[in-house]
Amino acid sequence: MGVLFPHLFSPLQIGRVTVRNRILSSGHDTVLVRDGSVTEDLVAYHEARAAGGTGLIVLQVSGVHESARYTTHVLMATDDDCVPAYARLARAVHRHGAKVFGQLFHPGREILESRDGSAPVAWAPSATPNERFHVMPRAMTDAEIHEVLDGYGQAARRLHEAGLDGAEVVASHGYLPAQFLNPKVNVRTDGWGGDGQGRLRFLREALRSVRRQAGPDFVVGLRISGDEFSHDGLHTGLVLETVAELDAEGLLDYVSVCAGSSASLSGAEHIAPPMFRPAGYTAPLAAQVRAVVGVPVMVAGRINQPQEAEQIIAGGQADACAMTRALICDPELPVKAEQDRTEEIRACIGCNQACIGHFQQGHPISCIQHPETGRERRFGTLPPLTRRKKVLVVGGGPAGLKAAAVAAARGHEVELHEADRRVGGQVLLAQLLPGRAEFGGAITNLEGEARRAGVRVVVGSRVDAQTVTAAAPDAVILATGARPRRPELELMDDPVVLDAWAVIRGSEVPRGRIVVADWRGDWIGLGVALHLAARGRKVTLCVTGFAAGEHLQQYVRAAMLAQAARARIDIVPNARIHGADSDTVYLQHTLTEEPVLVDGVAAVVLAQGHEPVVDLEPVATGLPADRVFAVGDCVSPRTVEEAVLEGLTVAAEL
Incomplete structure (x- = not known):
């Protein structure tokens, strides 16, 4: 068994815990939480992945302080009353032979929503604004910093009491510890900033608080972006200095490496990289971290197939691989791979639609290929x-x-x-x-x-x-x-009008400027525009919404809009098609009803939705x-x- 993937299915020692294989489900929000607490739906979700053979399950973030509520459905570990529910989850995972870690979390300025619609006060090292969510935080006082640091330790103690095997301090994706590390965000001049050691102090003290309060048997790790890939984000050099110093002080049992930052649109794409990113593209970042620490290193980033994970581990780039979306798509991936049944694996396609896409809409996690995900209690066992x-x-x-x-x-x-x-x-x-x-x-x-x-x-x-x-x-x-669907249009002088399906299938498209008239704002209009640009056409994409790709998951949309910008595609928002003649397309502004004309047009491509x-x-x-x-x-x-x-x-x- 597992002969195809000997490295992937070898045990891994992390601190005092032995994990049965090198496959892990990394921390990710599920929206299966109610009032900050573990639910039976969340237990069933993780138990399905443990039963499917996953070696290590890392739970979604647990807030360490009341100011850490970055969404209305975040798990919280701020009160001893949380322990019994965490314990139920731990028992469910353990009975299938998997290990379970928690995540200790504070978002800092990365606040997504509030509990009642009014904007909360976001805490951060300095009053440095967030570009993606347009949050202006308040600089934390010394007393607030100490309060949050104690919260890390208290939360870890509760997770340990609940029977979890370990926890990781989340310093990835531009969250609070990363904000303290970042000289572009942390502009303090007191003991929590000023120089490299001052900026490192918050993360160091958070790890010490966890170790002190959770005890020696509890595994303590660090999740960090190897590079935040953002204009004001952490770069790899500083990350390597940070992990090397913390490891040398004996504060770490492992490092979990990812990429990206929540603080910018370009950096956020790497939180759940869409299919435009190559498989395992973050592995070189993990390899650099592994070269400067003496503890196991995990890596996340588009690792969807067991052969990809095997190659990364065999090549010495990492010791374990997060296959999170792959496990959302197929909870039985590990057992299928171990039994050499790879042809039965339901491979994740990186569409992001029902996993991270659901989270960003406030809906429970699922998968477009495997809608049983997130609905385990309804569809996990079908009626006889x-x-x-x-x-x-x-x-x-x-x-x-x-x-x-x-x-x-x-x-x-x-x-x-x-x-x-x-x-x-x-x-x-x-x-x-x-x-x-x-x-x-x-x-x-x-x-x-x-x-x-x-x-x-x-x-x-x-x-x-x-x-x-x-x-x-x-x-x-x-x-x-x-x-x-082809709507009624006013057509004069026999213009060339094609539908998107025909263009995708290879129909001849005239040279010159092509107008793509997009009603839906999904992958079709934007995708056809990119397709035509790649064929050498000058493209104007006219959309009825405020932006192209409006109904796409935001990381997919960001990647496609970046490609459209590089391809010099012109985008006209708030424009519905009305008609066309031999060289002009006539549109109406969706807000003012005023005419919008595009001249010098060789053809119109309709992406006007579908009819049953x-x-x-x-x-x-x-x-x-x-x-x-x-x-x-x-x-x-x-x-x-x-x-x-x-x-x-x-x-x-x-």
Whole structure:
């Protein structure tokens, strides 16, 4: 077992704790917290990953002081009443052989929201503003600094009493300890600033407080960005000096290395790097840290496959790998890899939509490919069959594939028909856009699950009434998807008007300026604009919203907008398309209704959303209502996330 990945599945000693393998789930917010406390949903979420073979689970941040409430759903460890709930979580993880650490946290100026809508007072070393959230903090007094430092130790003591194996002080991503370290943020002239030793003092004292109050058996680590990749962030040289000095003082049992900063848009992208970043790109940062410390080093940053983690560890760049989003996507990744069942692993595609994207919208964590994530108590164990049914699934996009896979896994006889030569639906288009090839992995994974579950997949088969009659199914699941929507436009002099799907598929596009008219503000309009720019066209992207990519997860949006800026794509906000002639596109400003004209245009590309394909509804109405189900875009055009979730929900109830 594990012969493919001998380094990944060797034990690791961290302080006085032995971890069974080198795979860890690093700290990440789940929005499965209520009133600052551990919930049964959070316990079930982490227990699923422990049961799947993860060696170490690091919980999301635990606030060490009341001023650390950076969201309304942050875990808090500021009162002894928190201990029993943490203990339930620790027991759940331990009974599957995994270890569990906490995170000790204060955001400083990185405040995202408040409890009642009024802006809280943010604490920081100095009154240096945050660029991303536009927070102006207040410089902490000496008494407040000591109060927070004691909070680190008190929180660690509570986690130890609850049975956790260790905790890490979070100095990553520009949070409070990093703010004290940073000479561009910490401009104090007292004993907490002034020079390198003064700026290091807060982090040093936080670690000492933890060690003093938690005791010698408790593992104490440090999470830090190897580089904050921000105009005013910590650079690698200062980080290396910091970790080397703290390790030499015996304050660290391990270092967990990541990248980026919450304080700027460019730095924040690295918190959960989208698919535009290469796999394991942060490993060189971890290697530099590992060269200056004598304790184990962990690394996080787009490590989605066991072979990537094995290579990093075997190459000496790190001692363990955080595969957090990979475990969100497939909680059983470790056991599958250890049993050499790599073809069954559901690989994360770095879309960020339902993991970090949900967090930033205040919704519980999930995954567009695996909506069971975050819903373990509802879908973790599906109900047994009372009667085996014959199920006909019409449409092989994400919704149809998920419905078929789940229904077959439960024991139903399932046949799926897809009109095109390949299953996949719109995902086959999405993967053709610049930097989005990995998105196609969603269909590779879903199709694999369906076929392994025993689904009979028939491609090139357009279902009609005769097909349904011949199949004589007990249940029909309609997953017929959507088609491009073309609104009524005033067209004169025969302008060239194409839809986005045609352009992605390779239709000829004239030379010259191309206007992309984007109604939705998602990956299609911005992606097609980048696609056309890469083909040498001058592009103007006109969007109905305030900004391009408005409905994309913010790190994905930031990466794509950076590419658009480099490609010199012109973006016109608040503009709806009205019409076109041979060389001019006519738009209306969405706020003033005044005309907006773009001249010298060779073609218009429409990204105007979709309309549901309901061609089979007349067929379906001939069957009893309790035997026909519709899922995905044929119900209402949305995203892969809703399609897969609906496929799961319907199939779980058959």
